[in-house]
Amino acid sequence: MEFLHTMLRPLIDTYTCSAFNLRKLVDRSLNEQELIQEVLNEIKTKVDGGIINYGKFIYIIYIYIYIYIERERERERERERERERERRARAQFNAILMTFGCNVM
Secondary structure, X not given: OHHHHHHHHHHHHHHHHHHHHHOHHHXXXXXXXXXXXXXXXXXXXXXXXXXXXXXXXXXXXXXXXXXXXXXXXXXXHHHHHHHHHHHHHHXXXXXXXXXXOOXXX
């Protein structure tokens, strides 16, 4: 059991710290570099204070922050594509209405 504790503790500490820091995005907007810097500062503070005892798995946080940010970017790109499809459909519908002499919406 001690072996599992030793292996999983760094991961759990890193995940926990990452999750608490990602909550910062709810209240305000941060660019990628600012977020990474804040998360790393928080982890460093916790490592220095002895709250997180293992520093060797901290690089994992970069991976998860990158994945999270990329997912959000992809969601925004998809929303923009959907808005563009709606604009085109609306323009086509209006063109059809105009050919029949109807008022354009």
